[in-house]
Each structure stands twice: as C-alpha cells, then as structure tokens.
Amino acid sequence: MVFPEMEDIMGQMGNFTKIQDAKQRYKSGVIPYATMGYWEPDYQVKDTDILAMFRVTPQPGVDPIEAAAAVAGESSTATWTVVWTDRLTACEIYRAKAYRVDPVPNTGPGTATEAQYFAYIAYDIDLFEPGSIANLTASIIGNVFGFKAVKALRLEDMHIPIAYLKTFQGPATGIVVERERLDKFGRPLLGATTKPKLGLSGRNYGRVVYEALKGGLDFVKDDENINSQPFMHWRDRYLYCMEAVNRAQAATGEVKGHYLNVTAGTMEEMYERAEFAKQLGSVIIMIDLVIGYTAIQSMAKWARKNDMILHLHRAGNSTYSRQKSHGMNFRVICKWMRMAGVDHIHAGTVVGKLEGDPLMVKGFYDTLRSTDTKVNLQNGLFFPQEWASLNKVMPVASGGIHAGQMHQLLDYLGEDVVLQFGGGTIGHPMGIQAGATANRVALEAMVLARNEGRDIRNEGPEILRDAAKWCQPLRAALDTWGEITFNYTSTDTSDFTPTAVAV
Amino acid sequence: MRVTQGTFSFLPDLTDRQISDQIEYCLRQGWAVGVEFTDDIHPRNTYWEMWGLPMFDLRDAAGVMAEVRACRETHPDVYVRLTAFDSTRGWETVRLSFLVQRPAEEPGFRLERTEAEGRSIRYGLSAYAIDRPVGERYKSKQANAAQGDSP
Numbered sequence: 001m002v003f004p005e006m007e008d009i010m011g012q013m014g015n016f017t018k019i020q021d022a023k024q025r026y027k028s029g030v031i032p033y034a035t036m037g038y039w040e041p042d043y044q045v046k047d048t049d050i051l052a053m054f055r056v057t058p059q060p061g062v063d064p065i066e067a068a069a070a071v072a073g074e075s076s077t078a079t080w081t082v083v084w085t086d087r088l089t090a091c092e093i094y095r096a097k098a099y100r101v102d103p104v105p106n107t108g109p110g111t112a113t114e115a116q117y118f119a120y121i122a123y124d125i126d127l128f129e130p131g132s133i134a135n136l137t138a139s140i141i142g143n144v145f146g147f148k149a150v151k152a153l154r155l156e157d158m159h160i161p162i163a164y165l166k167t168f169q170g171p172a173t174g175i176v177v178e179r180e181r182l183d184k185f186g187r188p189l190l191g192a193t194t195k196p197k198l199g200l201s202g203r204n205y206g207r208v209v210y211e212a213l214k215g216g217l218d219f220v221k222d223d224e225n226i227n228s229q230p231f232m233h234w235r236d237r238y239l240y241c242m243e244a245v246n247r248a249q250a251a252t253g254e255v256k257g258h259y260l261n262v263t264a265g266t267m268e269e270m271y272e273r274a275e276f277a278k279q280l281g282s283v284i285i286m287i288d289l290v291i292g293y294t295a296i297q298s299m300a301k302w303a304r305k306n307d308m309i310l311h312l313h314r315a316g317n318s319t320y321s322r323q324k325s326h327g328m329n330f331r332v333i334c335k336w337m338r339m340a341g342v343d344h345i346h347a348g349t350v351v352g353k354l355e356g357d358p359l360m361v362k363g364f365y366d367t368l369r370s371t372d373t374k375v376n377l378q379n380g381l382f383f384p385q386e387w388a389s390l391n392k393v394m395p396v397a398s399g400g401i402h403a404g405q406m407h408q409l410l411d412y413l414g415e416d417v418v419l420q421f422g423g424g425t426i427g428h429p430m431g432i433q434a435g436a437t438a439n440r441v442a443l444e445a446m447v448l449a450r451n452e453g454r455d456i457r458n459e460g461p462e463i464l465r466d467a468a469k470w471c472q473p474l475r476a477a478l479d480t481w482g483e484i485t486f487n488y489t490s491t492d493t494s495d496f497t498p499t500a501v502a503v
Numbered sequence: 504m505r506v507t508q509g510t511f512s513f514l515p516d517l518t519d520r521q522i523s524d525q526i527e528y529c530l531r532q533g534w535a536v537g538v539e540f541t542d543d544i545h546p547r548n549t550y551w552e553m554w555g556l557p558m559f560d561l562r563d564a565a566g567v568m569a570e571v572r573a574c575r576e577t578h579p580d581v582y583v584r585l586t587a588f589d590s591t592r593g594w595e596t597v598r599l600s601f602l603v604q605r606p607a608e609e610p611g612f613r614l615e616r617t618e619a620e621g622r623s624i625r626y627g628l629s630a631y632a633i634d635r636p637v638g639e640r641y642k643s644k645q646a647n648a649a650q651g652d653s654p
Contacts, residue, residue, distance in 0.1 A: 176596045183546060186510040186587075186599035216513055239622055246626040250614040253506035253630075255546045280623060371593040392593070440513045448511055448521070451528035451599075470515065 013064050013101070022087075030081050033069035037092065038078060043099040043122060050123040051159035052140055053382045055104060057116050057152040057325055067150050068098035068119035074144040076127060096123045105495050116325070118156070118382075130167035133293040133340050141328060155328035158335055159383035166388055168339040172303035172310050174391025175369065175416050178343060181283065181309070182218065182255045187447045188415050189218045190439055191259075193398065193422040197223035202232045206240030208432060212425055213248030213256045215436025220244075221420065222261035224288045224315035234264075234273055242280040259286035259311045259344075267295060271302065278306050286311035286344075289333075293340060300341025311396070312342040322491055329492070330360075331380055334367040337393065344394045350412045352400035357490035358412060368393040369416055377496040394418055402481040403442040403474060407460020410446050419443070429480055434473035441471045504611040506544055509584055509601040519568065522603050526564040526585065534587040534598055535559040538570045542581040542640040544609075544630050557588050571603055580606050580641040606641035 016034035019025040025036070033039070045051065052075075058067035070078075076096035077086070100120035108115035129135035145153050179185055194200070194208045209220045220241075228234035241258045248256045262273040262285050270287070277285050285308055287299050296312065303310040320327035330347070337345050347364040348356035363379035369392045373385040397413055398420035409419055421439050428435025445467040450456050456463065468475035511517060517525070529536050537557035541548060554574040558567060567585070574583055583604035586597055615627035632640040 176594060180596060183508065183549070183600075184510075185597045186601070216507070235621075239624075242626075243624065246614060246628070249546060250612040250628055251504065253504075253544055253546055253612060254508055281626065437513070444511050444513050448514065448517075448525070452521075452524045453528075467514075 015063070016065055016069070026082055026084055026087060028082055028084075032066050033073040033078060034063075034066045034098075036069070036073065036078065036082075037095050038069035038072040038076075038098055039065055040097040040099055043097045045099065045122050046124075048125045048161045048163045049159075050125060050128065050136075050161060050164060051383055052121050052123065052155060053157045054119045054121065055116055055152075055154040055156050055325065056101075056119045056150055057114060059149055059151050062149050064101050064103075064115070064117040064119075065098070068101045068117065068121070070147060070149045071119060071144050071153065072096040072098040072121045074147050075121070075139050075142065076123060093124050094127060096121050096127070114151075125161065125164055128164065130164070131169075131297075133168075133297060133336050137293060137336070145326070152326040154324065154326055155332050157329065157380065157382040158332055159385060160335065160339065162386060162388040165339065165390060168390065169297075169300060169304060169341045170338060170390030171343045171393050172300050172308065172341050172391075173343045175343075175394050176392070178309055178394060181307075182257070184218060184255070186415065187443060188410065188413070189394075189418040190216065190436070190443060191219035191221055191396070191398075191418050191420040192217055192425040192436070193221045193223050193420060194226075195223075195422050195426045197226060198229070199231050202236030202240040205232060205237055206244040208426060209241050209258050210244035210247055211432035212436045213245065213258075214251045215425075215433030216440030217256075217425065217436045218254070219257045219259060219284070219418065219420075221259040221311070222286060224261070224263075224290075224313040226261050227263050235276065238273075238276055238280055238282075242282060245282070255283065257282065257284045257309070259284050261286045261288070261313075262299070263288045263291055267298060270295070270299065274299070274302055274306070274308070278308060282308075284309040284311055286313060287342075288313050288315040289337075290316045293336065296337070296340045296342065303343070304341070309343045310341070311344040312337060312346075314346045324492055329380065331363050331367050334364050334393070335385070338368060338387070338390060342393060343391075344396050344418060346398050347395035349397040349399055349401050349409070351405050351408050352397065357493045359494045360490070360492055361412070365395050365413065365417070368395050369414075378494050380494060392416070396420060398422070403438045403477040404461075404464065404482040406439075406442040406446045406464060407456040410443075410450060411457045411460075415447065424477070424481065427480075428473065429476050430473055434476065438471070438473040438477035441467055441474050442477075504609055506582070506602075506605065506609055508544070508546065510599055511601045516605070517601070517603065519571075522571065522585070523564045523568055525599070525601065526567045529585075529587040529599055530562060530564060532587075532589070532598070533591075534589045536561070536567050536585055536587050538567070538574050538583065538603075539586055540574055540578050540581050540583045540604075542637060543633060544582055545628065545633070551582075551584065554583075557586070575604050579604075582606065608641070 018037050019035050056067050058064050077094045098121050102118045104116040107113040192212050212220050245256050245258050260277045262270045264270045321330040348361040350356050350358045350361050359379050363381050366373050371387050375384050396418040402424035425435035426432050449463045535557040538554035539551035541551035584602050587599040589598040610631040613629050617625040619625050
C-alpha cells in the first residue's frame with residue numbers, strides 16, 4: 001500500500017532509519033515498513049537464519065528499500081498499520097529483516113525493462129514449523145505476492161540453514177540408493193512417457209510399456225494427467241503395466257520400472273493406489289506437483305517406509321516459474337522438493353521443446369544433485385547451500401528430445417539424470433522397440449566414448465553415425481529426427497554475464 | 504536372448520582394448536575396480552563372487568586386465584563384470600559396472616505367474632540355467648558337444 005504522506009520519504013533509495021524510540025515507534029498510525037525495523041542494512045545474518053532473495057519491481061514512486069522492507073514485513077510479522085500487541089512479543093526477533101537491496105543489471109532507465117531490485121531478506125528459524133514445507137511457504141510466498149506496493153515480485157532463491165534442513169526427511173530413496181536398487185550405474189537412465197497420453201485402454205497401454213522396456217528403456221512413465229478416467233481405470237492400468245514390466249525383466253534380465261501415477265483427489269485414494277502398486281511389486285510410483293506440498297511430503301514418507309522410488313512430475317510449475325518478473329524461480333521449487341522428499345523431478349532438457357536456458361538448467365541440476373552448492377550468479381545461485389546429507393534428487397529431462405542430441409544431453413546434463421524420450425521412442429519409424437534400442441545404443445556409445453576421453457561435444461555426431469553403421473534402429477532415428485532442434489529464446493534467463501563478480 | 508545388465512550391454516561385446524580404456528577412466532576418477540563373476544544372473548542377485556578384493560591402490564589398467572584374464576581363464580563360461588567403487592562422500596557406492604564376459608549361450612529366464620486375489624498376479628523370475636548345480640550352469644558349446652548334452 002502506498003500512502004501519499006509517505007511519498008516525501010520515498011525519494012532516494014536507502015534513506016531510511018529504524019525508529020529507535022519505542023514510544024514513537026508504536027504510536028498508532030501508518031509508518032514506512034523500512035522504519036518499523038524491517039530494513040536493517042547492518043544486520044549480521046545468523047547461521048540459523050533462513051534467507052530469501054526476491055526480485056522486486058516497486059510500484060511507481062515506491063522506494064526500492066521500502067518495497068523490500070514491505071516484503072520482509074508482509075512475509076513475517078507486519079500488517080499495514082502499527083499494532084501495540086507487537087510489544088507483548090520478542091518482536092525484534094520475529095521481524096524478517098531486509099538487509100540488502102541491489103539494482104538488477106540491465107533494468108531501469110535506459111533499458112527495455114523497468115527498474116527491478118534484488119532484495120535479500122533474513123528470517124529467524126523460529127518463524128517456521130520444523131519439517132513443514134507448507135508452513136515455510138505460507139510465510140515466504142503466502143500473502144506478499146499480491147501486495148500492492150510491489151508491481152511484481154519473484155522469489156529467486158533461498159538459503160536453508162542446516163538446522164532447519166535437518167528437520168526434513170529429504171528424498172525417500174536418493175540417487176545413490178536408486179541406482180543400487182536398479183543395479184544401473186555409470187550412465188543416464190532412460191525413460192519414455194506413454195503416448196497418446198489419454199485414451200488408451202489398459203491393455204493397449206501396457207503394450208507400449210512392454211515394447212519400450214524390452215527395447216532397452218529402464219522406465220516407462222504415466223503422464224501427469226493419467227489418473228483414473230473412463231477410458232482406463234487405475235487398477236486396470238496398474239495390472240497391465242506390471243505384466244509388461246515383468247515380461248520385460250524376463251526378456252532382458254534387467255530391473256525395469258513403470259512410474260505408476262498415484263495422483264488422485266484425496267490422500268486416502270493416493271495411499272490406496274500406492275499400496276496396490278507396492279503389492280504388485282512396482283519399484284516406483286509417481287505424483288504430480290499439483291497435489292500440493294503437504295501431500296508430496298506425505299507420499300515421500302510413505303515411499304521411504306515402503307522402499308519405493310518417488311517420481312514427481314512438475315505439472316503446473318510454469319504457471320508461476322516461467323516469467324522473469326513475477327512468481328518464483330524453479331530453483332526454489334527444486335530446493336523445496338529436495339526437502340519434501342521426492343526422488344525424481346523434471347528439471348529441463350536445455351535442447352528439448354520446453355523452456356530451459358542452459359545456465360538456469362545447470363543451476364537447477366546443481367541444486368538437486370550436489371552435496372554443497374556454491375554461489376554462482378550466472379547459474380542463478382545467489383546463496384551457498386550445504387545440503388546436510390539430504391539425499392540427492394535425480395533430475396529428469398523430458399520433452400522433445402531425441403537420440404540425435406545424445407552428445408549434447410550427456411554434455412549438458414551429466415550422467416545422473418533420467419533422459420525421457422517419449423515421441424523419440426514411440427514415434428520411431430520401425431516401432432517402439434526399435435525406438436528404445438536406438439536411444440539405448442546412442443546413449444551407451446556416447447558414454448563409452450566420453451569415458452575414452454573423446455570430445456563428445458564436437459565429435460558427438462560422428463560417434464552416433466559410427467554406431468548407426470551397425471545399429472539400424474539408430475540409423476532410422478537419425479534419419480528421422482537428426483536435424484530437429486527447438487531454437488527459441490528462453491524467458492527465464494541469467495541476469496549476469498560471464499564476467500560478473502561473485503559476492 | 505542377451506542379458507543386458509551392465510553399462511555397455513547394448514554395444515557389441517567390448518574388446519580388451521576398450522575394456523582397458525574404461526578401466527583407465529575409472530582409475531582417473533580415483534575409483535577402485537574389482538572383478539566379479541557369477542552363474543546366477545537373476546537381476547536382483549547383487550552379490551556376485553569377488554575375484555579378489557577391489558584393487559584399491561592400483562594405478563595401472565594393465566594390472567586389472569591381468570585379473571580379468573585370470574578370472575576368465577578359471578571361469579570361462581560364466582558372467583564376469585568389472586565394478587568401480589567410489590569412496591567420495593555423498594557417493595560411497597558403485598559408479599560404473601559392465602560385463603567383460605558372458606556365456607556362449609544365454610538361455611534366458613522363466614517367468615512364473617501365480618494367480619492371486621482379484622486379477623493380481625504374483626510373478627517369479629528365474630534363469631533356466633539356475634536349475635543346474637553351481638559350476639555346471641553354463642557350458643561352452645564345445646564342452647556341450649563333447650558331452651552330447653544340449654543346454
């Protein structure tokens with residue numbers, strides 16, 4: 001909210017002092033958040049503080065410092081006016097403190113974008129309930145995004161202190177144990193989503209699963225909106241998919257899996273579906289992001305208790321993560337989901353059909369997989385993050401990728417990733433098995449070459465062509481899709497050029 | 504059928520030169536490489552027999568190759584794999600594992616189905632070769648021919 005009487009003190013950035021005199025501070029009325037104690041440029045961040053960094057676009061006439069303080073206030077203890085009941089509490093501790101405001105590079109006068117600011121805010125750990133993403137987010141993104149004093153607001157990054165991280169289970173299985181259970185090491189895992197995503201009967205659906213697994217994929221996947229519809233009820237799908245999985249295991253001698261989507265309208269129904277998947281011997285189940293943070297945490301606990309890998313499809317995320325000025329960055333979702341306890345999450349392909357700037361995607365992958373992330377402004381990592389031995393999450397690259405990009409995928413994404421070729425498997429001219437084989441051969445040939453010390457980024461196409469000489473399915477895949485690329489400009493891009501100085 | 508366990512099973516069987524290159528890669532990463540063998544190829548048979556301990560202090564691929572050859576000579580008709588162990592914090596697990604020998608003939612797996620409640624099926628997977636005693640499960644073609652025994 002902007003009040004005309006405040007305009008005179010909103011002229012110049014940084015011109016605010018916290019009111020020290022209690023009588024004056026708590027006089028009834030409206031005073032700037034920045035003078036209430038929500039702006040403390042000298043604040044010494046504590047090891048146990050939770051930190052958040054917001055991209056703030058202030059309303060015209062609102063000082064960026066005041067906007068930052070307002071965000072700190074509205075995401076912690078403040079309301080729009082002074083309340084005397086603050087004085088019944090240790091309010092100095094519970095107030096979030098904006099402690100740093102930086103102009104965003106390439107915004108403001110003389111650029112195409114109106115002025116934006118990076119606001120750093122510190123929250124005391126006691127503001128949050130242990131082990132609850134719902135409670136954490138109710139503060140951090142609860143009310144503040146609709147707040148009138150800011151024209152737009154985006155949560156860019158967070159730092160979670162070890163003390164708070166340790167109150168979360170983390171990934172039910174993690175990359176290390178997932179690989180040990182599946183007995184698959186040293187290469188990306190391969191998957192595909194059954195297509196068409198809607199309309200197949202259970203029996204026809206299982207056919208796709210069997211063909212793809214037998215042909216060489218490790219996993220097949222339900223799509224996000226396959227739950228229990230008139231054309232295929234969930235139990236039917238589970239039964240046919242597990243027949244396909246078991247047949248493929250017998251045909252190859254490998255462990256195989258199908259992500260059975262347990263997403264449903266209530267927790268009770270999700271538990272029922274998950275129990276049935278377990279009974280049938282599935283190694284993995286899946287949920288959608290749209291079920292909500294609490295439901296995700298519940299399923300993560302269930303998965304840990306029942307030796308199940310938990311795949312998360314990020315359905316819905318682009319509604320709030322794609323645009324640069326408002327919403328939240330996907331790297332924060334990655335952080336929350338690692339805390340919440342999922343084992344897989346879709347995190348971008350760089351080269352596929354969905355949004356994904358290479359630098360940004362690198363930041364997401366580091367957030368999911370590393371034990372200790374360093375500050376890296378280019379990749380959008382504004383805080384260091386020590387992960388306190390929480391398991392690693394396996395990123396999933398899915399959407400418009402094909403065998404002809406294998407060198408780029410391995411180069412950009414590394415080997416701890418699930419590469420999902422849906423159309424790139426099922427749309428193969430020689431059939432689904434051949435499509436799967438083409439992907440598996442391309443992958444193994446590329447890993448072999450990389451390990452031999454070859455420069456796959458440059459020699460990749462040649463490595464693929466050599467493998468295609470003895471592998472006809474791969475030759476057909478390269479002939480069909482070899483030239484397909486998706487060259488669109490990303491909307492969620494880095495604010496920092498490679499020469500930026502790290503803080 | 505062709506068992507496709509291990510990292511490179513969709514490629515033609517690796518030559519010793521290619522195996523050696525992969526060992527070099529493992530040693531460059533600081534991983535310890537071990538040789539393991541089995542005649543029980545069930546996908547959930549985790550503990551293959553160890554041909555000695557993982558070679559923790561070895562820095563030369565030729566040393567590992569010598570063990571691979573020795574293992575193959577002693578067990579010419581079973582599965583042999585190389586497994587690379589990483590002791591780094593956050594990993595402490597296998598990082599690469601691939602076959603370096605497979606039997607001349609792979610008879611495949613039997614899939615047993617037992618009807619359970621509802622339409623559920625309990626599946627049991629077993630290699631056809633497992634019905635024979637340890638040490639007699641896979642035999643080379645010549646040995647089979649000599650004994651007049653078909654696999």
